[in-house]
Amino acid sequence: xxxxxxxxxxxxxxxxxxxxxxxxxxxxxxxxxxxxxxxxxxxxxxxxxxxxxxxxxxxxxxxxxxxxxxxxxxxxxxxxxxxxxxxxxxxxxxxxxxxxxxxxxxxxxxxxxxxxxxxxxxxxxxxxxxxxxxxxxxxxxxxxxxxxxxxxxxxxxxxxxxxxxxxxxxxxxxxxxxxxxxxxxxxxxxxxxxxxxxxxxxxxxxxxxxxxxxxxxxxxxxxxxxxxxxxxxxxxxxxxxxxxxxxxxxxxxxxxxxxxxxxxxxxxxxxxxxxxxxxxxxxxxxxxxxxxxxxxxxxxxxxxxxxxxxxxxxxxxxxxxxxxxxxxxxxxxxxxxxxxxxxxxxxxxxxxxxxxxxxxxxxxxxxxxxxxxxxxxxxxxxxxxxxxxxxxxxxxxxxxxxxxxxxxxxxxxxxxxxxxxxxxxxxxxxxxxxxxxxxxxxxxxxxxxxxxxxx
Numbered sequence: 001x002x003x004x005x006x007x008x009x010x011x012x013x014x015x016x017x018x019x020x021x022x023x024x025x026x027x028x029x030x031x032x033x034x035x036x037x038x039x040x041x042x043x044x045x046x047x048x049x050x051x052x053x054x055x056x057x058x059x060x061x062x063x064x065x066x067x068x069x070x071x072x073x074x075x076x077x078x079x080x081x082x083x084x085x086x087x088x089x090x091x092x093x094x095x096x097x098x099x100x101x102x103x104x105x106x107x108x109x110x111x112x113x114x115x116x117x118x119x120x121x122x123x124x125x126x127x128x129x130x131x132x133x134x135x136x137x138x139x140x141x142x143x144x145x146x147x148x149x150x151x152x153x154x155x156x157x158x159x160x161x162x163x164x165x166x167x168x169x170x171x172x173x174x175x176x177x178x179x180x181x182x183x184x185x186x187x188x189x190x191x192x193x194x195x196x197x198x199x200x201x202x203x204x205x206x207x208x209x210x211x212x213x214x215x216x217x218x219x220x221x222x223x224x225x226x227x228x229x230x231x232x233x234x235x236x237x238x239x240x241x242x243x244x245x246x247x248x249x250x251x252x253x254x255x256x257x258x259x260x261x262x263x264x265x266x267x268x269x270x271x272x273x274x275x276x277x278x279x280x281x282x283x284x285x286x287x288x289x290x291x292x293x294x295x296x297x298x299x300x301x302x303x304x305x306x307x308x309x310x311x312x313x314x315x316x317x318x319x320x321x322x323x324x325x326x327x328x329x330x331x332x333x334x335x336x337x338x339x340x341x342x343x344x345x346x347x348x349x350x351x352x353x354x355x356x357x358x359x360x361x362x363x364x365x366x367x368x369x370x371x372x373x374x375x376x377x378x379x380x381x382x383x384x385x386x387x388x389x390x391x392x393x394x395x396x397x398x399x400x401x402x403x404x405x406x407x408x409x410x411x412x413x414x415x416x417x418x419x420x421x422x423x424x425x426x427x428x429x430x431x432x433x434x435x436x437x438x439x440x441x442x443x444x445x446x447x448x449x450x451x452x453x454x455x
């Protein structure tokens with residue numbers, strides 16, 4: 001059609017945002033004064049005509065009209081084409097509207113394929129990150145954690161600041177790629193990290209010069225003006241901030257980087273919490289947060305973590321699941337082979353659980369031959385798969401005297417069930433049902449009949 005000013009728009013949260021521009025609009029930001037629920041949009045779809053948006057120039061009386069053509073998928077409008085060139089011909093408007101209608105299904109198929117591919121890539125990256133956190137006991141833990149995070153974000157520079165609960169100040173634990181000694185900073189994090197920490201929300205900045213932030217010291221010699229900074233929360237408590245700058249490609253940080261950060265920060269939080277427990281080992285001797293036999297955490301610790309995750313789930317709507325696991329016929333194992341053999345069996349069960357879980361998951365010995373597992377940001381179906389993997393791995397493990405199996409009960413937060421006592425009771429009921437129906441199985445509380453839960 002000979003147009004020189006086009007922009008393609010995608011829905012982002014509550015408004016349209018420009019994805020790419022052509023001609024005079026290439027590389028320019030376009031802001032539209034139209035909400036996604038504006039009745040003019042569905043009307044434009046039904047009439048096969050554009051929405052006409054008029055802009056009045058601040059420097060002259062001359063106005064320009066932008067023609068917005070919705071690209072509908074069913075009753076939804078996920079994207080739109082906007083034309084800034086004059087369109088006086090009504091027939092041409094109809095033709096462009098019909099073109100947008102006709103390409104919409106194909107574009108939606110491409111979008112869904114891309115979304116599946118992107119999510120698969122994200123899942124692989126998170127699994128790789130989770131596996132790397134199994135070395136949290138190394139002496140260079142803080143540097144290892146920061147470096148691994150930086151590699152995942154493809155960032156040449158990164159820093160991790162952790163809250164000192166006694167002073168209330170942020171303390172730099174590690175910095176990667178710094179050109180100056182940031183560890184010697186008398187007031188670390190005051191420029192960006194403290195703001196992000198107190199607000200409790202991540203910040204993705206394309207150009208720091210547009211933010212009003214204090215200019216960074218010249219000796220830091222940043223290559224790019226883009227950065228991303230995110231709080232790290234444990235339940236409802238912010239415990240750290242992690243920062244990334246100078247993307248290796250030279251590009252700006254964007255929403256995909258933010259999605260990746262949101263996926264890994266729960267695992268970073270658990271790793272930091274565990275490191276903090278080690279550092280405060282002397283203070284926690286009386287509490288004995290670690291089970292001496294299995295090396296897993298104990299019941300007191302997991303109940304405290306469960307409380308934090310329940311609060312987080314109730315506040316933000318995040319999924320969360322809880323497992324109760326019991327070794328089948330363990331009394332007969334002890335009776336036949338002796339308590340030392342029983343202890344060795346429990347150690348092996350604990351080892352299998354530890355090796356099967358992801359970095360953000362928390363396992364504890366709940367008492368006797370019973371174990372509890374907290375799965376943050378995990379749905380019922382995902383929890384069932386993890387539980388089945390644990391059950392199968394234990395069944396296939398080589399125990400000294402005879403095969404050992406476990407029964408597992410699964411409970412997940414829902415609108416009807418999301419309290420500490422409720423989740424423990426629900427997982428325990430599902431566990432009892434698994435044992436009652438033959439053992440060596442996984443049972444979901446959500447799949448039990450209402451009358452089963454009452455018995």
